[in-house]
Amino acid sequence: MTTDQAEQGAFVRAPLGVQERITADGSSPWPVEAGRYRLVVARACPWANRTVIVRRLLGLEDAFSLGIAGPLHDERSWRFHNDPGDKDPVLGIEYLGEAYRAADPDYSAGVTVPAMVEIASGKVVSNDYANMTLDFSTQWTAFHRDGAPDLYPEALRAEIDEINEGVFHDVNNGVYKCGFATSQEAYDKAYTALFRRLDLLADRLATRRYLMGDTITEADVRLWVTLARFDAVYHGHFKCNRSKLSEMPVLWAYARDLFQTPGFGDTIDFAQIKQHYYGVHHQVNPSGVVPLGPDLRNWLDPHDREQLGGRPFGDGTPPGPVREGERVPPLS
Structure with a gap:
């Protein structure tokens, strides 16, 4: 999330800095490949929450892992302050900004979630929240679970x-x-x-x-x-x-x-x-x-x-239990 201010006091969302997409048809430099990427989110962020929901509904947990930044950040970006040692256990970074700078040492745009990161290189591949969930539905179909709903018919x-x-x-x-x-x-x-x-x-x-x-x-x-x-x-x-x-x-x-x-x-x-x-x-x-x-x-x-009436998942089925390590506290 970013907070640029425009004239006359109106909020204008800053443009994204890494708008590549991960595709199955060769239309981008980044191919769909299970195990290659890690989706970094924050529970607080609604834009990131969209990707967590769609990943779960479609059963993509085995296709790409989930890194969860904590709710607090400073001028250095989202931070993994809820993880052991204050570092993402897969990427080994404390701040998400490190992955953005791995992709571009001179990166100066917003460090936002959700972000897809290539695990081997540690580079952010995309923070294109507008298309990310659509690509989960249309590009990652080979890895959808049996019974996955069609969220974008x-x-x-x-x-x-x-x-x-x-x-x-x-x-x-x-x-x-x-x-x-x-x-x-x-x-x-x-x-x-x-x-x-x-x-x-x-x-x-x-x-x-x-x-x-x-x-x-x-x-x-x-x-x-x-x-x-x-x-x-x-x-x-x-x-x-x-x-x-x-x-x-x-x-x-x-x-x-x-x-x-x-x-x-x-x-x-x-x-x-x-x-x-x-x-x-x-x-x-x-x-x-x-x-x-x-x-x-x-x-x-x-x-x-x-x-x-209605059928929440259409011809599909509900997702299974939440994976260990990805559960949220129940309401009490």
């Missing part, structure tokens, strides 16, 4: 892309536009767009279980990672406070439905999410104090979305 791609575009600008990035705005005009514009989009999404989801109908797709993954963080951080920390998610009945039930679906809630660590946002964004929260609330056990309340 060809017949629906144009509609999924259209929904994702609006969700990105107004919701995924919209909460940041609210939180990092430095003028009232920029904040008001972002706030209005955010809740207008959420109202439209609620209308869409009032009569269908998922954004595309009966089954989970890439569109649901992208929306859900922002909804999952809404009450814990965006409502207060980023001033997205027209209403809490838990006060928006359709979206709240939809979000709980997915939270209770294997592959979603079992990727969420609310403690790390709060530690990151409140502990790192000093321009928003100078004290660094992390709030104790809200009580998040209501994520386990019944959602009753089954009444809309």
